[in-house]
Each structure stands twice: as C-alpha cells, then as structure tokens.
Amino acid sequence: MRVLLDAVRRSAAVQLFRRTRLLPVGKERAVPRFVVLLLAAVVAAPACAQAVDPALTSARWSVVEIAGAPAAHGETLQFAGAKVSGRGACNRFTGSARQAGPTLEIGELASTRMFCQGKMDAEQRYFEALRVVRSYTLTAGILSLAAADGRTVVVLGR
Numbered sequence: 001m002r003v004l005l006d007a008v009r010r011s012a013a014v015q016l017f018r019r020t021r022l023l024p025v026g027k028e029r030a031v032p033r034f035v036v037l038l039l040a041a042v043v044a045a046p047a048c049a050q051a052v053d054p055a056l057t058s059a060r061w062s063v064v065e066i067a068g069a070p071a072a073h074g075e076t077l078q079f080a081g082a083k084v085s086g087r088g089a090c091n092r093f094t095g096s097a098r099q100a101g102p103t104l105e106i107g108e109l110a111s112t113r114m115f116c117q118g119k120m121d122a123e124q125r126y127f128e129a130l131r132v133v134r135s136y137t138l139t140a141g142i143l144s145l146a147a148a149d150g151r152t153v154v155v156l157g158r
Helices: 002-019 033-048 120-131
Strands: 022-024 030-032 060-066 076-080 083-087 092-100 103-111 133-139 142-147 152-157
Touching: 060 120, 103 120, 120 133, 120 152
Parallel strands: none
Antiparallel strands: 022 030, 060 076, 060 152, 076 083, 083 092, 092 103, 103 133, 133 142, 142 152
C-alpha cells in the first residue's frame, strides 16, 4: 500500500511540474511559476502577521477584574506575536489579536470544552469581555482593556 501511495505522490508531483508555466528569469533560464509564488508567500508572510506591542508580549497577564467584578478563578491572558492565549475560569483558549496604536482587537477564541461546576458563568463573562475589546491602556504594569464605548471590560496585572 505504501509503495502505491509513494507512486501516486511522485506522479502527482510530476504532473504538477509538467503543467506549470515557466516564468523567464534571464535569457537562458526559466523558473516554474509555483516556485515564484512560493517564494513570494514566504517573503510576505512575516509582513502579514501584525504583532502586538512588545510591552504586551513581555508578560503573562493575570486578570484582576472582569466587567467591574473581581476575578476569582485565576484567569490569564498572554500575547505572542499576533496570537493571544490564556486560561478562563475553567478552560484554556487561543485566538488572534490585532493591534495598531491604542487599538486592540481580539479575534474569535477557540477553547477547550471542560465543564467546571460554579465557574462557567465567570468564564463566559471573561470570554464575552475579550470579544468586545477595542482598545487598551498600559500604565504602571496595569493593562486595561476597553470596549468601543470606552468602558473598561478587563483589568490585568503582571
């Protein structure tokens, strides 16, 4: 079976190469089009990923307050490049983050799906607060995340 799969892969690669148009590079050389596109994607990839402020990525943030109420379940938030991850009241989560100047937007979150008695409402409040974040301020080691209307929805410390 493995020999058959290897033969199919080689055949597909040969067909791909045969069907690829060549782009002129000089008078006597030509480069397959997919190689040019692959190189362009590799070069452009770092520019597409918008990393967040290094001041945000330098710490693992502990949630102090969610929507005006104290956080009591050890919720965290961590930024890495254009990604965000952390722990809710019960589950771990990950997602994307975009930052430009004072604006910050956290994309859709994916989380584990454990059930923790008595913590699920707090976790839902935290995830909802992260969903509406549109700006941030960082003052003396305190990170405040605010909604579009300016109200602070999450307060974090280092």
